[in-house]
Amino acid sequence: MISIKGLTKQFDEITAVEDLELEIRSGEVFGFLGPNGAGKTTTLRMLSALIEPSSGTAEVAGYRLGEDDQALRKNVGILTEAPGLYDRLSAERNLSFFAYLYDVEDVGARVERYLKLLGLWERRAEPAGTFSRGMRQKLAIARAMLHEPPVLFLDEPTTGLDPEASRLVREFIEGLKGEGRTIILNTHNLDEADRLCDRIGVLNTHLLAVDTPAALRRDVFGRKVVIHLAELLPEYEATISKFPFVDAVESIDARLVVTLDDPETQNPALVSALVNAGAQVQFVGEVRKSLEDVYLHLVSNGNTEAERGDET
Amino acid sequence: MNRIYQIVRKDWAEVFKNRFVLGTVAFLPLMAALLPLGILYFIGSSPDITDDLDEIPSSFMALCNNLTGQECMQYFLISQFILLFMIIPLAIPISIASYSIIGEKTTRTLEPLLATPISTVELLGGKSAAAIIPGVAATWIAYVILVIGAALMGMGPGVMDNLLDPFWLIAVFILGPLLALTGVSVAVMVSSRATDPRAAEQVSMLVFLPVLLIFFAQMGGLILIDARLVLLMVLALVVVDAVLLTAAVRLFQRESILTRWK
Numbered sequence: 001m002i003s004i005k006g007l008t009k010q011f012d013e014i015t016a017v018e019d020l021e022l023e024i025r026s027g028e029v030f031g032f033l034g035p036n037g038a039g040k041t042t043t044l045r046m047l048s049a050l051i052e053p054s055s056g057t058a059e060v061a062g063y064r065l066g067e068d069d070q071a072l073r074k075n076v077g078i079l080t081e082a083p084g085l086y087d088r089l090s091a092e093r094n095l096s097f098f099a100y101l102y103d104v105e106d107v108g109a110r111v112e113r114y115l116k117l118l119g120l121w122e123r124r125a126e127p128a129g130t131f132s133r134g135m136r137q138k139l140a141i142a143r144a145m146l147h148e149p150p151v152l153f154l155d156e157p158t159t160g161l162d163p164e165a166s167r168l169v170r171e172f173i174e175g176l177k178g179e180g181r182t183i184i185l186n187t188h189n190l191d192e193a194d195r196l197c198d199r200i201g202v203l204n205t206h207l208l209a210v211d212t213p214a215a216l217r218r219d220v221f222g223r224k225v226v227i228h229l230a231e232l233l234p235e236y237e238a239t240i241s242k243f244p245f246v247d248a249v250e251s252i253d254a255r256l257v258v259t260l261d262d263p264e265t266q267n268p269a270l271v272s273a274l275v276n277a278g279a280q281v282q283f284v285g286e287v288r289k290s291l292e293d294v295y296l297h298l299v300s301n302g303n304t305e306a307e308r309g310d311e312t
Numbered sequence: 313m314n315r316i317y318q319i320v321r322k323d324w325a326e327v328f329k330n331r332f333v334l335g336t337v338a339f340l341p342l343m344a345a346l347l348p349l350g351i352l353y354f355i356g357s358s359p360d361i362t363d364d365l366d367e368i369p370s371s372f373m374a375l376c377n378n379l380t381g382q383e384c385m386q387y388f389l390i391s392q393f394i395l396l397f398m399i400i401p402l403a404i405p406i407s408i409a410s411y412s413i414i415g416e417k418t419t420r421t422l423e424p425l426l427a428t429p430i431s432t433v434e435l436l437g438g439k440s441a442a443a444i445i446p447g448v449a450a451t452w453i454a455y456v457i458l459v460i461g462a463a464l465m466g467m468g469p470g471v472m473d474n475l476l477d478p479f480w481l482i483a484v485f486i487l488g489p490l491l492a493l494t495g496v497s498v499a500v501m502v503s504s505r506a507t508d509p510r511a512a513e514q515v516s517m518l519v520f521l522p523v524l525l526i527f528f529a530q531m532g533g534l535i536l537i538d539a540r541l542v543l544l545m546v547l548a549l550v551v552v553d554a555v556l557l558t559a560a561v562r563l564f565q566r567e568s569i570l571t572r573w574k
Contacts, residue, residue, distance in 0.1 A: 011571065048427055051567045070429040078427045082420035086322070088329045093322075100318040101428040143424065 001026040001151060001182040002047065006056030009042050016042040018205050020056070026150075029173075029183045031197035033190065033295055038204045040186040041081060044153045047184070048078045061151045061182075074102060077149040079157055083140035087129030091120055091139055094128050095146055102147035114142040118172065134165025141172065152176070155186045170196065190291045200291075202298045209298050213291055220294045222247060224287035225263045227256045227270070230280035239277045240270060257287060315430050319438025320445070323412045327442070336407045337446050341454035344396040348389070349461040352471070355386050369533030383470040390471065393458075394537060395527045397451055397484050401492040402519060404447035405440075409499035410512040412439055417507070417569070426566050436500060436564060443499070444492040451488045455480075479539035487542055490549040495519060497556035504564050 002024040009017045017039035024030045032040045045051045047060055049069035058065050063072035086094050092111055099107040115121040118138040123131070128139060137157065144152060157173065158166040166189075173196055176183060187193050193200055194213045202208040202216075209216060229236065232254045240249050240258055245266050247259040260266050263286060271281055327333050368376075368388050376384035416422040425435070459475050467475075474480070499516045506512035529535045 045570070050423065050427055050570060070431065073427060074429045076427075078424065080420070080423045080427070082423075084420040084422070084424045086326055086421055087419060088326050089322070093325065097318060097322045098424070098428060101315055101425075101430055103314075103429070140424075 001028070002058065002060050002184070004047075004056070004058040007043070007046060007053050007058055008055045009039070009046060009051070010054040015205060017046070017203075020203075020207055022201060022207065022210065024182060024184065024199075026182055027180045028198045029177055029185065029196055031185045031187060031193040031200045032203050033187065033193055033200055034203035035299060040203055041155055043203070044078065044155050044184065044186060048076050048153055049073050050078075061149070074147065075149050076151045076153060077144035077147065078153040079137075079140055079144040079155055081155045081159075083136045085128040085131075085136055085139060085143075088127055090125050091115065091128055091131070092124040094139060095143055098143050099146050104147050110146060114146055118142050119168075132165070134161050134168065137161060137165065137169060138172075141169065145176075150181060152181055152183045153186075154183060156188065157185070158187070158189055158192060166192075190295055194291045202295060204299055208301075213294075216294045217289050217291070220297055221289045222259045223261065223263055224289075225258045225260055225267060225270075226285050226287050227258065227274065227281060228283040228285075229254050229256065229274070230282055232256070233279070236274060236277060236279050239273050239279075243269065243273070246270075315434045316438040316441060319430075319435065320442040323408070323439065323442035324446075326415070327408050327412055330411060333407050333411055337404050337450055340396075340400045340403055341450040341457075344393065344400055344451075344454040345457035345461065347396070348393040348458055349465065351389050352386055352462060352467060353465060355382065355389065369536070372533075372536060375536075375538075379470040380468070383468050386467065386471050387474050390462075390475065391537065392527075392531070394480065394483055395523060395530075397455060398487065398491055398523050399520065400451045400454060401444075401447045401488040402495040402523065403517075404450055405443040405492045405495040406499045406516045406519070407513060408443040408446060409439060409496050410503055410516060412442060413500060413503035414506060414508065414512055423570055426570065432561060432564055432566065436561060439500065440493070440496045443496045444489065447492040447495070448489050451484060451492075455484045477539070479537075479542055482539065482546065483542050487546055487549070490546060490553055491523075493553045494549060494556060497553065497560045500560040501556070501563050504560075504569060 002022070004020050004022040004024075007017060007020040008015070016037075020043065032043065034040050042051070046053050046065065047058055049060075049065060049072045053065065060072055061075040063069075063075065065072065086097070089097070092115065095111040095114065096107050099110055104110050112121065115124050118141065120135065120139060120142070123135070128136060131139065141154075141157065144154070154173065158169050161169065170192060173183065173185070177196075185193070185197060197213065199210060199212050200216060201210040209219070211219060232251060236256060237249050237251050240246055240256060243266070245261060247261070249259075250257040258270065267284060271284060274281055328337075368384070372388055372391070373384070376387065379387060416425060459472075462475055463472060495516070498519045499512065502512045502515045506515065526535065526537065530537050535541065
């Protein structure tokens with residue numbers, strides 16, 4: 001659905017996005033994570049034909065950037081960083097204006113459908129300027145979806161919203177997952193990305209890593225198992241270390257933390273060996289690294305590598 | 313065409329809720345119609361006014377061949393107001409265009425708008441039409457009020473003929489729309505770069521300078537605004553507008569407006 005090849009954007013001396021290579025499948029929810037100024041918004045703007053790439057290209061919903069940008073824009077919806085509503089116009093008028101610009105057929109029915117879907121129908125006649133932040137964001141989401149595009153770009157959809165409004169927006173996006181739409185989500189909210197995205201790309205001008213949230217955790221930190229023992233004797237660590245599939249063992253209080261490739265198949269052998277060595281195994285569990293740990297590790301490593309690159 | 317129409321509808325719904333813009337649109341034409349009518353009434357009820365005939369520039373006196381002294385004075389004073397009818401189609405479009413373009417920037421509505429399949433020509437066409445139509449309509453309405461008002465006040469055929477002279481008709485119905493286009497082109501150019509609607513409006517107002525120069529030149533007897541001069545202005549504005557319009561479309565860079573606006 002989206003194929004990005006060497007996409008780069010330079011603003012005078014500043015490189016906002018460099019050599020982005022990415023394939024996003026149809027129906028996938030893809031999240032871009034990255035610090036402020038990492039190039040997330042610039043990437044979405046390039047992919048929605050709002051700004052031109054300095055080099056490289058991309059194909060979005062079957063349209064190549066720069067070839068038929070009007071058709072491309074017709075096939076994408078974008079929720080911009082700021083809702084950008086006409087405050088003096090009613091919610092209904094805000095939507096119908098955009099529906100006409102997107103050549104939507106039967107504007108009235110479509111506007112009604114999305115206002116009802118987002119719970120704004122009762123307040124359709126009120127000016128958007130009187131709406132709460134959450135309602136404004138919902139109205140902006142409705143506007144992005146009004147022409148039912150196959151590709152939807154959401155730039156920080158829950159930033160600045162209270163927990164209740166964030167939850168409503170998140171639930172709405174979750175609801176969209178089943179519709180076969182390709183969704184690209186820019187977010188700072190790692191929990192949101194973890195819950196909503198099929199795959200995540202960590203971006204800091206360059207793409208630092210791309211994979212599913214689970215695979216990112218595994219690839220960055222490996223999988224770790226913690227074995228709680230009644231008493232930790234020094235020989236238990238040696239017992240575990242002799243297994244060739246064990247990458248590392250650490251002793252912490254009465255626990256052994258073991259790094260493995262495939263805990264599901266390797267754990268029974270470990271537990272059995274410990275029991276045979278006289279250990280009393282109380283509990284076995286997996287150490288789960290959060291996506292935040294993965295993100296911070298990738299971004300700080302990416303920065304260090306960039307600094308090294310600058311020095312050389 | 314439908315997108316241009318939608319932009320016009322939306323801009324009118326938004327802009328006319330702004331009291332400042334609404335005030336400009338309503339006040340200027342009223343002043344342009346009522347001020348000359350008041351003066352006509354004052355002259356009509358003051359027979360001594362003919363004593364001031366020697367104040368009229370000699371170039372103008374030549375046009376008063378068949379008019380009485382009072383009619384000549386009425387004709388002279390009413391002719392000064394033709395410049396008001398050149399200011400209205402400049403001022404109203406500048407005011408509306410400045411607010412509508414910078415308004416899109418300040419309320420961050422420009423990005424979602426540019427993300428639609430609308431082309432730059434459609435967008436600027438819609439914005440320009442939304443600004444030009446009220447300016448031109450206000451000028452025409454003010455002129456009709458002036459003519460009807462003068463007739464109702466019983467002005468003599470000398471004054472009435474002059475008010476319906478081709479010189480007035482060209483000024484109001486051809487020069488007016490051309491001036492409106494000039495105002496909008498300048499406002500689009502300035503608004504594309506400016507960050508504040510008031511600042512954009514003030515900078516755009518520089519376009520009034522040539523009109524004011526003409527006004528003072530006529531008051532000083534240096535020039536006479538007649539059909540020949542109005543036709544020359546029409547021809548000059550056709551060229552100026554073509555240049556300004558091309559420059560306005562070129563200066564309206566979607567990307568720099570989006571990325572440099574904070």
